[in-house]
Amino acid sequence: MKTSYIALSLVLAGCAWSPQEPGGAGDERPPSRPQKVSGGASPALLKSASQLFVTPAMDVPWEPLSFPGKRYVDFEPVQVAGRPALRVRADSSVSILRQRFDPALQSVGRVSFAWRVDGLPKDADLSVASQADSPVRVVLSFDGDRTKWSARNHRLSEMSRLLTGEELPYASLVYVWSAQHEPGTVVVNPRTDRIRKVVLDAGTSHIGQWRDHVRDVRADFRLAFGEEPGPLRLVALMTDTDNTESRLTAWYGALKLELASEVR
Known part of the structure; x- marks a missing residue:
């Protein structure tokens, strides 16, 4: 089965890899083809994800994704501080849970979500690749006019096509804790x-607390791009x-993604 075009985008978004380009050298070798987690998502995870995460494509299941050579840690359904959540006990690892839209969703309006962490990666810096x-x-990836791209981004997209079978998304908006x-x-x-990453929470002042966010996706995309x-x-x-070989626990609470026509 052909791996989704989003796979390389997620590698670029967070994993320790810089692709080798024609005429230039990356700092590491490209990873092997990304793949779905062996055995797929557990019934308990699928049930929890369908209850916690509301999108306009509720018939499309969420799926975990792993990368060969990268430690993968499962998303686990739990209750924390009175809320249902999915927990990730990260340990020098990369854990991804995604939902793909085919056909793509037109005119996204608002996304709301909650997250909680018990620590931050040691010496992490989102502006430094390593x-x-x-x-x-929370990652949102969009289509768009690729004729606006630089030559470098076209080369990265070609690398994505070679590695995953499809091109790099036109743009990815990422909400992060920095x-x-x-x-x-x-x-x-x-x-x-x-x-491009929009920082919503920062530092250690809210460690151990649920953080609830409601974002206007169109406004944030305009801000970022x-x-x-x-x-x-x-x-x-x-x-x-x-990248930082850190250990921490993260929780994801309820998420709701709405089309612009649904926002009141």
């Missing part, structure tokens, strides 16, 4: 400017501590 870990991420940057900061991914978002191809949750 330290770009985050305890929690160890270094202030809330409201937009951090451009050090490997490609087609991935300076243009209107195209159709939405994917939403994903991602906890990664592989």
Whole structure:
């Protein structure tokens, strides 16, 4: 089965890899083809995800994704501080849970979600490729006009096509908890400017607390990229501590993704 085009985007978003480009050298060898977690999602995880995460494509199951050579830690259904949640006990690992939209969702309006962490990756810095870990991420990937891309991004997209069978998404908007940057900061991914991170929580002041967020996706996309978002191809949750070889626990609570026509 052909791996989704989003796979390389997620590698670029958080994992310790810089692709080798024609005429230039990356700092590591490209990873093997990403794959679904062996055995797929457990019935308990699928049931919890369908109850916790509400999107316009409720018939599409969420699926975990792993990368060869990277430690994968399962998402586990739990109750914490009175809330149902999915827990990730990260340990120098990369854990991804995603839902893909085919056809893409037109005109996304708002996303709300909750997360909680018990620590931050040691010495993490989202602006440095070798330290770009985050305890929690919500990733939204969009289609768009690739003729606007730089030559470098076209080369990265071609690498994505070779590795995963499909092109890199036009743009990915990532909500993050940062160890270094202030809330409201937009951090451009050090490997490609087609991935931009909006910092919602920062530092240790809210460690151990549920953090609830409601975001206007179109406004945040305009803030990050300076243009209107195209159709939405994917939403994903991602906890990664592989770059910094850190251990921590993260929880994801309820998530709701709405179309613009549904927002009142």
